[in-house]
Amino acid sequence: xxxLLNKPLKAFGFYALIILLTSIPxxxxxxxxxxxTELDESNWxxxxxxKEKLQSRxxxxxxxxxxxxxxxxxxxxxxxxxxDHKIPEDSIYEAMRPNEFDPYDSEDRFRGLxxxxxxxxxxxxxxxxxxxxxxxxxxxxxxxxxxxxxxxLILGFILLNRNISLKSWRPFYQTLNSLKSFDxxxxxxxxxxxxxxxxxKELNKSLLNLVEKNVAAYERQKSFxxxxxxxxxxxxxxxxxxxxxxxxxxxxxxxxxxxxxGIHAPLSRLSRINKNLVVLAxxxxxxxxxxxxxxxxxxxxxxxxxxxxxxIAKNHSIEQKFENIxxxxxxxxxxxxxxxxxxxxAIRHTPNGGNxxxxxxxxxxxxxxxGRNELIHKHMFERFSPTSxxxxxxxxxxxxxxxxxxxxxxxxxxxxxxxxxxxxxxx
Amino acid sequence: MKxxxxxxxxxxxxxxxxxxxxxxxxxxxxxxxxxxxxxVGNYNYDCIVLDLMLPGGDGLEILDALKKLQKQDGVIIxxxxxxxxxxxxGLKLGADDYLSKPFHLAELSARIESIVxxxxxxxxxxxxxxxxxxDLRSKTVEVNKNQVILTKKEFDLLLFFVGNKGRVLSKSAxxxxxxxxxxxxxxxxxxxxxxxxxxxxxxxxxxYGDYIKTMYGSGYxxxx
Numbered sequence: 001x002x003x004l005l006n007k008p009l010k011a012f013g014f015y016a017l018i019i020l021l022t023s024i025p026x027x028x029x030x031x032x033x034x035x036x037t038e039l040d041e042s043n044w045x046x047x048x049x050x051k052e053k054l055q056s057r058x059x060x061x062x063x064x065x066x067x068x069x070x071x072x073x074x075x076x077x078x079x080x081x082x083x084d085h086k087i088p089e090d091s092i093y094e095a096m097r098p099n100e101f102d103p104y105d106s107e108d109r110f111r112g113l114x115x116x117x118x119x120x121x122x123x124x125x126x127x128x129x130x131x132x133x134x135x136x137x138x139x140x141x142x143x144x145x146x147x148x149x150x151x152x153l154i155l156g157f158i159l160l161n162r163n164i165s166l167k168s169w170r171p172f173y174q175t176l177n178s179l180k181s182f183d184x185x186x187x188x189x190x191x192x193x194x195x196x197x198x199x200x201k202e203l204n205k206s207l208l209n210l211v212e213k214n215v216a217a218y219e220r221q222k223s224f225x226x227x228x229x230x231x232x233x234x235x236x237x238x239x240x241x242x243x244x245x246x247x248x249x250x251x252x253x254x255x256x257x258x259x260x261x262g263i264h265a266p267l268s269r270l271s272r273i274n275k276n277l278v279v280l281a282x283x284x285x286x287x288x289x290x291x292x293x294x295x296x297x298x299x300x301x302x303x304x305x306x307x308x309x310x311x312i313a314k315n316h317s318i319e320q321k322f323e324n325i326x327x328x329x330x331x332x333x334x335x336x337x338x339x340x341x342x343x344x345x346a347i348r349h350t351p352n353g354g355n356x357x358x359x360x361x362x363x364x365x366x367x368x369x370x371g372r373n374e375l376i377h378k379h380m381f382e383r384f385s386p387t388s389x390x391x392x393x394x395x396x397x398x399x400x401x402x403x404x405x406x407x408x409x410x411x412x413x414x415x416x417x418x419x420x421x422x423x424x425x426x427x
Numbered sequence: 428m429k430x431x432x433x434x435x436x437x438x439x440x441x442x443x444x445x446x447x448x449x450x451x452x453x454x455x456x457x458x459x460x461x462x463x464x465x466x467v468g469n470y471n472y473d474c475i476v477l478d479l480m481l482p483g484g485d486g487l488e489i490l491d492a493l494k495k496l497q498k499q500d501g502v503i504i505x506x507x508x509x510x511x512x513x514x515x516x517g518l519k520l521g522a523d524d525y526l527s528k529p530f531h532l533a534e535l536s537a538r539i540e541s542i543v544x545x546x547x548x549x550x551x552x553x554x555x556x557x558x559x560x561x562d563l564r565s566k567t568v569e570v571n572k573n574q575v576i577l578t579k580k581e582f583d584l585l586l587f588f589v590g591n592k593g594r595v596l597s598k599s600a601x602x603x604x605x606x607x608x609x610x611x612x613x614x615x616x617x618x619x620x621x622x623x624x625x626x627x628x629x630x631x632x633x634x635y636g637d638y639i640k641t642m643y644g645s646g647y648x649x650x651x
Contacts, residue, residue, distance in 0.1 A: 006521035233507040234436055237529035241442040244532040247444070247595040247645055257644030264599040271529055275611075289515075306606055309580070313618040344612040397612075 005165045013154050020150045027142045032135050040092060043113035043128045047090070050078065050126060051117050059119055076129075082115055083125035090115040095129075109134045171195035175204055182211070184218050185284060185406070215361075222284050229277035235394045236271050243267065263326060276396035279337060280383075283403045288331045296326045296365060296427070299335055301356060303343045311346075315353045322360040328427045330408055338404045342367045342423060349421070357420075366424045374416035381412065428473040428543060432456040433463040433489065434505070435481050443476065444565050446532040447539065449593070460484030467493060472500045473546065477522070479506040479513060490520040501542035527608070531600035537590030554589060554644055557651065561585065571634035580605055581626045586637060588649040597646040609620065623647055 059067070064080060071078045091114045096107045112129040174193040182190055190211040192204040243263060246252075252260070282288060304311070304318070311318060328335065346356045346369040354370040379385040381402035384395040405412045411426040430447060434440040435458050444454040457463045460483035467475070467489060475493075479486035486504070493500060497600065503524040504517040514525045523542045526535060534557055544554070544563070554561040560569045567574045587596070587604050601623075602616035610616065627639050640648045 011450075230507060233528050234439070237507070238436070238438055238442070239444070240529040241439055241532050244597070244600065245442055245446055247597060247642075252645070254643045257642065261597060261599075261645050264597060265614045268599060269614070272611040275608075306609060308620075309602075309605065309618040310613050313615070313621075340609050340612070344609065348613060 004162055005169065009157055009161045012157055016157075018154050020146050020153075020342075024143050024146050027094070027146070028135060028139045031138050035132055035138075038112045039130050040113065043092075043111065043130060044090075046078070046128050047113055047115055047126065050080075050128070051115070054080075054117065054119060054126075061120065061122065064119060064124065064219060077131075078126075078128050080124050080126045083123045086123060087114070087116055087125075094132075105205075120225060149311065154310065168197065171197065171200045172203075175200070175207065179207065184214060188215060204346055222281065226281035227317065229274050229281060232270075232274045233278075236267070236274060239267055240271070273396060276400055279400055280396065280403055283334070283400075283407055288334060288407075289332050291329050291357055293327050293329055294332055294335050296328055296335070296339075296388065297322050297360060299339050300343075300360075301363075303336070303340045306340070307343060307347055310347050311356075314347065314350070316347065316350055317353075317355050319355065319357040320359075321357070324362065326360060326363060326365075326427065328408075334404045334407070338401055338425075341401050342425075345397055345423075346421075363427045364424055365427070368420040368422040369421055371421045372419070374381060375414065375421065377414065428452050429472075430454045430474045430476065430539065431457075431463075431466055431472045432476045433481065433486070434476070434478045435459060436478075440585070443532065446594075447536055452539075458482075460486075462490070463489055463502045467498070467500075468496065471498065471605075473543050474503065474571065476535070476539070477502055477504050479504060479517070480504040487516060487520060490517065490522055494521050499546065501539075501546045503535070503538055503542060517582060529596070531603055533587070533594065533596050533600040534593070534604055537587050537604065540590035541586070554586075556589060557636070559630070570630060570635045572631050573601070575629050575633045577626065577629060578622075580622055581629070582611070584626055585623055585630075588647070592649050592651065595642050595648045596645055601646070 008171070054064075054067075064082075068080045093112050093114065095110045097110065097111060098107055107133045110129045111132045112127065114127050114128055116123055116125050118124070171193045172195075177333055178190055178192055190208060192208060195201055195204065242358050243260065246260060247257075298318075302318075343356075345356075346367050347373060350356060351372070352371040355368075356370075357366070357368045359366045359368075376386065381398045383399040385399075386395075404410075405425060408427075413424050413426075428451060430444050430452050432440055432447075432454055434443065437458060440456045440458060444456050448454050453631055455466065457466055460481045463477075463481065464484075477486050477489060481489075485585055486506070490502060490504075492504065502522040503526060504514075504522045505528060506517075506525045506646065507528045514527075517525055518603065523545070524538050526538060552562060552564040554563065558571050562568075566579075567581065568577055568585065583605060584601065598616045599610075599620045601619050602610040602613075605619075605622075623639065623641075627637070630639075636651075638649055638651055640650050642648050
């Protein structure tokens with residue numbers, strides 16, 4: 001993953017590298033061209049000057065010889081010697097040869113201009129030579145300079161980038177952080193930083209709008225759950241009391257009694273679903289009383305005592321292993337709900353004569369119970385999500401566990417291992 | 428004995444009156460705050476069944492008024508607001524018990540019995556039924572002066588039967604009585620059979636008449 005701002009940095013850096021690299025030969029060619037043109041011009045000027053001076057006076061052959069000799073000593077670049085054949089016009093040449101004054105450099109490049117002139121009827125050849133920087137030396141110099149500049153450029157880019165990222169993009173990253181920490185079930189408003197940048201302003205505005213709509217939808221859903229569950233309580237209470245009264249009627253046949261007791265099971269399920277919805281609504285709405293310091297093992301023991309009959313009826317074997325004492329800071333009702341949900345799930349879903357193990361180790365409580373098939377993991381802690389095909393449940397037990405755990409920042413997990421369903425909670 | 432039922436849901440109010448009324452209890456029922464205040468102010472009751480959500484006022488205020496009037500009426504709160512806060516607030520204001528809706532009428536009846544018993548001045552903590560004597564304080568049972576050793580659950584069930592004499596008790600109501608609010612997490616309450624069977628056997632062995640009748644398909648009934 002690349003950070004947004006590093007992307008252009010890479011591209012800019014790469015582009016600068018290409019441009020600077022291609023600039024090196026171009027610079028070399030241009031510098032070389034300028035060098036040569038200037039030297040040719042300088043040579044030509046020297047030639048013209050020398051020619052004029054030589055022709056303006058009468059020099060004997062011996063004079064010329066002397067001049068050449070003096071030149072050779074004083075200014076080795078210029079020479080005048082007798083020539084025996086005529087060359088049509090001035091010519092420019094280049095030569096590589098060792099430089100006597102520069103023993104470290106193997107060979108130097110010389111740029112020369114050759115011309116002829118007549119003195120006293122004799123044809124003389126005059127050459128003017130100047131030392132030129134070799135192009136490979138120019139290349140090296142240019143390359144060093146260019147690469148130095150490239151490094152400076154990249155360092156500058158990085159610094160600028162960091163600066164820009166810190167300043168201009170700060171609101172963006174702040175927005176990102178606010179979004180990351182936003183929790184629909186806890187926060188009502190999203191707080192976004194102020195920004196002068198048009199795009200960020202637009203972004204924040206749209207986000208606020210979106211969040212506001214979500215919060216409203218969430219609130220509606222919450223109040224629906226709350227209202228629905230409260231509205232259902234009375235009819236359920238009525239059904240229960242009518243059924244109790246009906247049982248008291250004289251003259252009920254065994255068939256009618258059978259039917260009546262058949263109503264109890266679905267009615268308790270309805271009642272349980274509704275109670276669970278009420279609990280969920282309460283946790284969601286933070287309508288939970290003050291937390292207290294509670295001993296987890298005490299609560300587990302009292303849940304076991306509560307469900308003792310069901311455990312005996314299903315002939316489950318129970319194994320308890322508490323390695324330490326654990327106190328948690330939570331609302332007693334919620335802790336009780338959480339633990340009874342774990343335990344009642346284990347009791348109900350374990351086949352008759354199965355094993356239920358409860359272990360407490362450090363801050364982790366593990367409920368494991370024997371089972372045949374792994375439960376469907378996906379969405380297992382969500383409301384009314386099917387965890388297996390053939391179980392009748394309220395569909396809310398695990399959702400309540402998850403909701404309570406979330407409220408207190410506890411971690412719940414499920415796995416299936418060696419024929420055991422393992423639910424763990426880390427307080 | 429007089430029982431006042433304060434419940435805004437007419438149908439439920441009438442059901443309670445119907446279920447609770449017998450040779451021992453006389454029930455009155457009011458459905459709103461004003462009527463309830465009037466009754467509470469003018470008469471004394473052995474037990475008041477109080478719904479907290481009432482048209483015209485908060486049920487907790489009635490409790491408060493009772494306290495100010497220094498009345499000794501027993502109060503059992505029944506509320507759809509299944510919340511601990513309500514329960515705590517109610518009990519603090521002097522309520523004797525709390526039952527959250529939905530509940531079995533048998534449970535309500537047993538709880539009222541228990542409150543009334545506690546409120547009686549001549550309370551010896553003894554329930555005497557023919558040859559049966561139940562000592563509530565020491566939680567012991569005697570039949571013809573012979574002690575019968577019962578488990579805690581059998582003892583609870585016995586009290587439940589005594590609080591619902593002559594009425595058919597469903598397995599579901601008995602399971603709820605024993606396991607509390609969480610019994611509806613389970614569909615099968617067959618363990619009740621075992622407890623009742625043991626209770627019957629122990630009482631019978633000690634010489635008590637066979638008063639617990641099995642109502643085929645529906646539950647049990649204490650019949651004398």
